Amino acid sequence: MTTRIFLASTLYGAATLAAALDAGCFGPAGRRILLVCNTTANPETTPSLDELAGFAQLRHRFDDVLSWNETVSPAHPGGWSPRPDDVPLWERHLRLLWNLGDDDVELAVESIQVDPALAVCRIFTGAPVTVYADGLMSYGPTRNKLDPLVGTRIDRLLHLDLVPGLRPVLLTEFGVAPEVIPADTFVEVLAQLAGAAPELPDLPDGPALLLGQYLAALGILTAEEEEALHVRMLRGAVALGHSRVVFKPHPSAPAHWSRALEREAAELGAELTVLDVPVLAEVLYQRTRPALVVGCFSTALLTASTLYGLPVARTGTGMLLERLTPYENSNRVPVTIVDALLPDLADAAAVAGREPGS
Numbered sequence: 001m002t003t004r005i006f007l008a009s010t011l012y013g014a015a016t017l018a019a020a021l022d023a024g025c026f027g028p029a030g031r032r033i034l035l036v037c038n039t040t041a042n043p044e045t046t047p048s049l050d051e052l053a054g055f056a057q058l059r060h061r062f063d064d065v066l067s068w069n070e071t072v073s074p075a076h077p078g079g080w081s082p083r084p085d086d087v088p089l090w091e092r093h094l095r096l097l098w099n100l101g102d103d104d105v106e107l108a109v110e111s112i113q114v115d116p117a118l119a120v121c122r123i124f125t126g127a128p129v130t131v132y133a134d135g136l137m138s139y140g141p142t143r144n145k146l147d148p149l150v151g152t153r154i155d156r157l158l159h160l161d162l163v164p165g166l167r168p169v170l171l172t173e174f175g176v177a178p179e180v181i182p183a184d185t186f187v188e189v190l191a192q193l194a195g196a197a198p199e200l201p202d203l204p205d206g207p208a209l210l211l212g213q214y215l216a217a218l219g220i221l222t223a224e225e226e227e228a229l230h231v232r233m234l235r236g237a238v239a240l241g242h243s244r245v246v247f248k249p250h251p252s253a254p255a256h257w258s259r260a261l262e263r264e265a266a267e268l269g270a271e272l273t274v275l276d277v278p279v280l281a282e283v284l285y286q287r288t289r290p291a292l293v294v295g296c297f298s299t300a301l302l303t304a305s306t307l308y309g310l311p312v313a314r315t316g317t318g319m320l321l322e323r324l325t326p327y328e329n330s331n332r333v334p335v336t337i338v339d340a341l342l343p344d345l346a347d348a349a350a351v352a353g354r355e356p357g358s
Contacts, residue, residue: 001030020185037068054193108277133159134301140333162302208242214250236345313345
């Protein structure tokens with residue numbers, strides 16, 4: 001029997017896998033396991049994806065849901081990998097722990113360059129691997145040199161066609177072919193999540209939606225600079241005539257970051273709503289149908305434009321392109337794509353003249 005193990009760390013990733021399964025991107029398997037990992041800085045205080053509202057809509061696609069965090073506890077899943085000499089012991093242990101027996105194992109993982117995906121692939125030596133792409137980074141090169149014992153087992157790269165006409169180069173050094181997950185299937189899965197989303201505050205129809213990314217946690221900006229970036233988003237949206245604004249902060253961002261926005265909104269006479277519940281941006285697209293989506297280089301800008309046909313604008317990308325170090329920083333390609341394709345928030349004519357999805 002074949003057991004297929006799907007590794008996911010976010011609800012967005014799990015939804016991507018669900019869409020791939022619904023579209024028939026994976027063949028039949030005797031057992032499907034969703035292996036959930038929480039790679040946030042403090043996973044003990046952050047809910048994992050299987051605890052989030054909407055996960056129940058995805059659950060039926062998998063026979064079992066297991067926790068990688070519990071498996072490797074007390075180690076952090078983002079910083080642990082087995083020692084080479086221990087790999088056979090770990091595979092034997094997991095086959096017993098997860099009742100795999102002598103099953104053939106196949107893997108589907110995200111972010112193959114780092115743990116926990118790399119750790120799981122190392123443990124199940126010889127298992128064929130499918131990589132599903134996490135956003136815009138699929139269009140850039142593999143950021144770390146990958147062990148050939150892992151790279152040569154990767155048979156394909158599943159990705160969303162967020163930039164039509166642009167072919168991903170991730171893993172091309174191993175001759176891995178990209179395969180598109182149908183956009184309409186992905187949107188259908190997101191619609192299921194939207195129907196089961198947590199109760200949201202009263203949101204205006206057609207607001208300007210601002211997307212926070214918590215770039216300070218990545219060391220790209222300081223906390224003060226990121227707060228200023230959010231304020232610039234707000235000012236730009238108001239300057240374009242949007243008086244009703246919704247700010248979606250990153251789930252891990254400090255709560256006090258919204259205070260500067262609230263003060264600025266009061267001065268500008270804008271109606272600001274700050275979301276304090278974790279929800280995918282794509283759920284908000286369906287719930288509120290924003291008149292404009294503003295962000296820095298979030299993948300959600302491309303899903304808004306390409307999948308939902310919403311007007312979008314970016315800000316702060318020029319500064320990031322100057323700041324990113326080293327030059328080969330894995331965020332450079334996503335920032336460059338957004339900077340090249342999307343209009344600058346400060347350019348009213350460009351924002352008004354761009355056809356959504358183009």
